[in-house]
Amino acid sequence: MLLIYIFLLVGFSECREREILINEETSIETIIFDLNSISPSSLITYQLLESSSSSLLFNSTTNSISITKRIDRDILCPNDDLCSTCYLTMKFYDMFHYDILLLKFKINDINDNQPRFSSNTYSISLTENNIPGIKIRLSKAEDIDCLINSIQFYELTYIYNNRIITSKINLFQQINQTINYNRPFYLEYDSINFELYLIINLTLDRELQNEYIFTLTVNDYKYTTSTKLTLIVLDVNDHNPKFSQSIYTVNISHITPIGTILIKLTAYDEDSDENARIYYSLLSIDGYKLELNEKNDLFQLNSYTGELSLISTLNHLDSKNIFKLLIGACDGTHNAIPALTTV
Structure with missing residues (x-):
């Protein structure tokens, strides 16, 4: 009958509220509230009606509330970035005042989590000859604490022209970033979309430097x-091949065997990979222009290796002549101007 009477009274009782602030990770068995502190008499009896968590324990003998399990705000309220809505509640019936007392325990965040990147290393790429000012979006770190205890700033550190350069940006105090405009690389934070960018403030040249290392x-x-x-x-194909010499001299005679490699020509290209693949061609002999893939009776040039070979025997008359061969080297670029040398 008493239980039925209590429930009937609850249905018609007013509700008082009280908010109590407690820190997450408060030690187990810590008394976080004493109901006697709000009662004019220590004889007041409270009946626990409901509790939102098993982490809190009500002692009906002493009217005290203590912690029985670990309270981790970041697990309890993972979406409460502003630390404003994470509560544990307990509802009591006040047997003296015949009303409801609602205790709301607001869980205060502490800085107990370290920011973490998803990887220890990141790699990004950009084609050389870029226009300065290009933005590259970076992967941000994650911190599960609420904003006041979460990530405050990023700092970029690198070496450029033998100098250590840093670019630092505060996420919550967006200072004027014009001080970074004279730096080759700097950070920029989009506070609307919450994105972090690396600004490339110079034109990259792979042949001068093929990579840059930063610490974020x-x-x-x-x-x-x-x-x-x-x-x-x-790399982009922005360099033409070059021969190390403009003129090469080779001595041959009528006794030089057929198939002899007379010289191996080598051109150099500062580009890389496919952009540095060189093709050789025999352009003219003694001023006579050879068409593409046109054969001649004396010489053969390997277009891939640059090896110039003798393919027939010189007669006595030929052996007294000076042959002037114009050799070209190109990197396969359409309508590229070849490097030239004379043999």
Whole structure:
């Protein structure tokens, strides 16, 4: 009958609320509230009606509430970035005042999580000859604490022209970034879309430097985490082949065997990979222009290796002549101007 009477009273009772602030990770068995502190008499009896969590224990003998299990705000309220809506509640019936008392325990975040990148190393790439000012979106670190204890700033550190350069950006105090405009690389943060960018503030030249190494550091005022960032400069075909000499001299005679490699020509291209693949061609003999794939009776040039070979025996008359061969080298670019040398 008493239980039925309590429930009937609950249905018609007013509800009082009280908010109590507690830190996450507070030690187990810690008393976080004493109901006697709000009662004019220690004889008041409270009946626990409901509790939102088993982490809290009500002692009906002492009217105290203590912690029985670990309270981790980041697990309890993972979406509460602003730390404003993470509560544990307990509802009591006040047997003296015949009303409802609702205790709301607001869980206060502490800085107990370190920012983390998803990888210890990142690699990004950009083609050389770029226009300065290009943005490259970077992977951000994650910190599951709420914003006030979460990531506060990023810092980029690198070496350029034998100088250590840093670019630091505060996510919550967006200072004027014009001080970075004279730096070859700097960070930029989009506070609307919450994106972090690397700004390439120079024209890259792969032949001068084919990669740049950065250290990207994140800090939440208590913990610091770093990751390695590598910018790989991709090649474009912006260099023509070059011969080391403009004229080569080879001595042959009528006794030189057929098939003899007279000389191996080598041209150099500062580009890389396919852009540095060189093709050789015999353009003219003694001023006579050879058409593409046109054969001649004396010489053969391997278009891939640059090897010039004798393919027939010189007669006595030929052996007294000076042969002037114009050799070209190109890297396969359409309508490319070949490098020239004379043999």
